Amino acid sequence: MTHPAITLPTLIAHRGYSAAAPENTLAAVRAAYEAGARWVELDVQLLGDGTPVIWHDADVARCSDGRGALNRLTWPEAQALDVGSWFSDRFAGEKIASLEVMLELLNELEMGVNLEIKVNKGRDPIELVDRVMPEVLEALPPERLVISSFDLSALHHCRTFASKKDLALGVLFGSTPKAWRTQCEAVDAYSIHPHWPRLKRAQADAMHEAGYQLLCYTANDPSAFQSRWSWGIASVITDEPAIFQRFLDNQRL
Ligand code: G3P
Numbered sequence: 001m002t003h004p005a006i007t008l009p010t011l012i013a014h015r016g017y018s019a020a021a022p023e024n025t026l027a028a029v030r031a032a033y034e035a036g037a038r039w040v041e042l043d044v045q046l047l048g049d050g051t052p053v054i055w056h057d058a059d060v061a062r063c064s065d066g067r068g069a070l071n072r073l074t075w076p077e078a079q080a081l082d083v084g085s086w087f088s089d090r091f092a093g094e095k096i097a098s099l100e101v102m103l104e105l106l107n108e109l110e111m112g113v114n115l116e117i118k119v120n121k122g123r124d125p126i127e128l129v130d131r132v133m134p135e136v137l138e139a140l141p142p143e144r145l146v147i148s149s150f151d152l153s154a155l156h157h158c159r160t161f162a163s164k165k166d167l168a169l170g171v172l173f174g175s176t177p178k179a180w181r182t183q184c185e186a187v188d189a190y191s192i193h194p195h196w197p198r199l200k201r202a203q204a205d206a207m208h209e210a211g212y213q214l215l216c217y218t219a220n221d222p223s224a225f226q227s228r229w230s231w232g233i234a235s236v237i238t239d240e241p242a243i244f245q246r247f248l249d250n251q252r253l
């Protein structure tokens with residue numbers, strides 16, 4: 001049984017084009033598209049009332065005009081937040097994106113997504129996956145979706161929603177644990193997403209040999225990353241897709 005027939009892109013815009021627009025918003029995904037990216041990485045978690053939203057932090061202080069834990073907000077409360085002004089006045093009035101509207105935009109633009117199941121401290125991975133997976137699997141074809149997480153129990157639970165051939169799962173690693181192989185096998189992983197500065201050449205080789213795609217996060221300096229392409233890295237997850245693309249285009253000249 002094989003994995004979905006995904007054509008991985010060289011560049012994946014991290015939290016949308018997060019160097020150019022407020023991260024994890026509809027505006028950031030549109031900016032990524034306009035910059036030429038065709039895949040984005042986005043984080044998903046739940047509000048207090050169970051609504052899945054595209055958001056990274058456990059609270060709203062850094063990326064909105066509000067304060068407090070995300071999982072204490074209801075949908076109307078979350079919608080009252082301005083999630084654009086902290087980044088720039090140009091994005092004043094930007095609203096937090098529900099998973100539902102984000103999936104609509106991704107389909108409208110025919111973009112692929114690496115959706116990260118973001119299990120912040122103290123949050124329940126099972127409840128999160130139960131809310132997210134049916135909606136995502138209903139909306140997106142398997143060729144435009146990679147679900148990833150640092151949280152292995154979340155990935156295990158994702159796997160119960162679809163088999164290897166219908167759902168690509170990616171395991172996120174900060175530093176690669178000794179048990180990486182067992183952990184990836186246990187969820188029938190399609191890809192491994194290592195923190196690129198901590199990945200060693202020998203680990204990358206072993207991962208490729210075991211059949212995994214490697215998607216490295218988060219690289220913003222194309223010259224610093226340059227030597228890693230020869231390791232066979234499939235995709236880079238970057239805040240700076242335009243800078244990376246320009247660098248790669250110049251290399252090819
Ligand atoms: O999925 C790659 C990357 O997003 C993981 O870290 O904290 O940016 O979500 P973080």
Ligand code: MG
Pocket residue numbers: 041042043116
């Ligand atoms: Mg992420």
